[in-house]
Amino acid sequence: MTAGGTRLAAACEPRASAHPGMSGVVPITDGRDAFAARALLADAAERTLDVQYYIWHNDRSGTLLLDALRRAADRGVYVRLLLDDNNTTGFDDILAALDTHPRIEVRLFNSFRHRRARWVDYLTDFARLNRRMHNKSFTADGQATIVGGRNVGDEYFGAGHDVLFVDLDVLAIGPVVNDVSRDFERYWTSESAHPVSRVLPAARAESIERVSAAAAQVERDPASVAYLAALATQPFVRALLEGTLTLEWTPTIMVSDDPAKALGRASDDALVWTRLKQLMGSPLSELQLISPYLVPGNVGRGYFAALAKRGVKVTMLTNSLEATDVALVHAGYARHRKPLLASGINLFELKRMSSAPSGRRRTFTTKGSSGSSSSSLHAKTFAIDRARVFVGSFNFDPRSARLNTELGFVMDSPVLAQAIADAFAERIPQRAYGVHLSDAARLQWIESIDGGDVVYDREPGTRFGQRLAVAAMSLLPIEWLL
Numbered sequence: 001m002t003a004g005g006t007r008l009a010a011a012c013e014p015r016a017s018a019h020p021g022m023s024g025v026v027p028i029t030d031g032r033d034a035f036a037a038r039a040l041l042a043d044a045a046e047r048t049l050d051v052q053y054y055i056w057h058n059d060r061s062g063t064l065l066l067d068a069l070r071r072a073a074d075r076g077v078y079v080r081l082l083l084d085d086n087n088t089t090g091f092d093d094i095l096a097a098l099d100t101h102p103r104i105e106v107r108l109f110n111s112f113r114h115r116r117a118r119w120v121d122y123l124t125d126f127a128r129l130n131r132r133m134h135n136k137s138f139t140a141d142g143q144a145t146i147v148g149g150r151n152v153g154d155e156y157f158g159a160g161h162d163v164l165f166v167d168l169d170v171l172a173i174g175p176v177v178n179d180v181s182r183d184f185e186r187y188w189t190s191e192s193a194h195p196v197s198r199v200l201p202a203a204r205a206e207s208i209e210r211v212s213a214a215a216a217q218v219e220r221d222p223a224s225v226a227y228l229a230a231l232a233t234q235p236f237v238r239a240l241l242e243g244t245l246t247l248e249w250t251p252t253i254m255v256s257d258d259p260a261k262a263l264g265r266a267s268d269d270a271l272v273w274t275r276l277k278q279l280m281g282s283p284l285s286e287l288q289l290i291s292p293y294l295v296p297g298n299v300g301r302g303y304f305a306a307l308a309k310r311g312v313k314v315t316m317l318t319n320s321l322e323a324t325d326v327a328l329v330h331a332g333y334a335r336h337r338k339p340l341l342a343s344g345i346n347l348f349e350l351k352r353m354s355s356a357p358s359g360r361r362r363t364f365t366t367k368g369s370s371g372s373s374s375s376s377l378h379a380k381t382f383a384i385d386r387a388r389v390f391v392g393s394f395n396f397d398p399r400s401a402r403l404n405t406e407l408g409f410v411m412d413s414p415v416l417a418q419a420i421a422d423a424f425a426e427r428i429p430q431r432a433y434g435v436h437l438s439d440a441a442r443l444q445w446i447e448s449i450d451g452g453d454v455v456y457d458r459e460p461g462t463r464f465g466q467r468l469a470v471a472a473m474s475l476l477p478i479e480w481l482l
Contacts, residue, residue, distance in 0.1 A: 024247030031158030322461030
């Protein structure tokens with residue numbers, strides 16, 4: 001759905017016309033930039049906002065973004081919000097209130113019948129509810145879109161004080177935005193997308209006032225003042241509207257699962273994993289892969305091993321046990337570590353790093369990023385031969401391949417591919433453990449500190465109970481669920 005005649009159209013369409021067949025893209029690595037880009041796109045929209053997420057937390061950033069959607073609707077923008085229902089516990093009243101606005105529609109994907117005792121639905125309808133919509137997109141006026149790994153919540157935007165997810169999005173303009181808009185439409189109208197009016201109890205029209213009241217309360221919170229002040233300096237959308245935002249113009253292809261995948265009905269050729277294999281091709285010299293939940297399975301492990309045997313340098317980054325937010329998935333990954341290393345693959349695991357005293361610290365992708373007490377990897381990207389890059393929601397695990405729906409971009413982007421290669425060469429070794437096999441074929445974790453190496457024979461930063469639990473979980477026959 002395009003919206004000619006808007007400020008965004010005036011800013012984007014002439015630039016896209018000057019680069020036929022290509023889309024303008026810019027990576028968003030900083031959490032505050034990522035929040036500001038979404039909030040400012042909502043403020044700039046004049047016709048439509050199509051918003052699709054797996055998780056939307058009812059916290060500081062989630063509340064502020066909901067209010068940005070509400071303000072847009074008050075200006076006459078038609079807002080469509082599509083959320084996966086797996087993470088909406090305690091959110092029903094707010095979603096029902098939003099839906100009372102005449103310019104806002106809310107739909108829930110793969111909804112639960114029991115709103116409180118959801119475990120009842122899992123017991124009686126597990127095959128359906130085990131499949132989730134993992135897609136993430138934010139599209140304004142059919143002119144600019146943000147696609148990538150971030151959900152909506154403080155941990156994704158550097159707005160909290162606990163965990164910061166190290167993540168990656170792409171802001172895009174040009175023809176790929178039309179593809180995202182069409183894809184949103186097919187999810188919005190799919191069999192699994194249910195209007196909240198059919199799922200949730202009706203809310204009173206005046207309930208919408210609670211959304212703006214909650215945002216006002218957040219803005220008055222002293223903990224929010226510094227964060228909101230920092231957002232005012234973020235340049236993305238302002239520079240986009242002024243025509244000064246530096247974009248890389250590149251052939252960009254959107255890949256997305258058929259929403260029928262959520263019902264177990266999608267054919268293999270309609271899956272993201274199939275499309276990625278077709279579009280990315282076979283690496284000739286290098287493959288760099290970043291995934292928070294790396295569970296390659298026997299087939300994937302064999303594929304990577306075959307690449308390494310052909311002389312392709314394969315390098316991977318995932319979470320360490322101390323940094324992961326899902327220990328069960330780490331157990332699925334841990335069973336493949338030794339075979340991956342034995343086949344010649346280079347493996348790194350992100351440390352659970354504390355923020356610098358200044359409150360700003362460096363991440364693996366940029367020279368600066370928002371501070372937090374600790375970090376956990378959430379970005380999903382890979383680069384081939386320093387030429388082609390994928391960024392999106394797809395984790396390299398069986399769940400992304402076969403159960404959840406996913407969305408992302410494949411870009412012919414030497415600039416972004418080189419940035420990923422540089423990160424593995426320069427920054428990742430300082431922010432991650434290098435995992436190796438000793439001469440006795442035992443796992444070792446190597447940490448670089450002040451030019452020297454510290455070698456650990458056990459997973460650093462963990463307790464015996466954690467390691468024992470992961471070892472026990474790795475024996476369970478549940479890899480297909482991870």
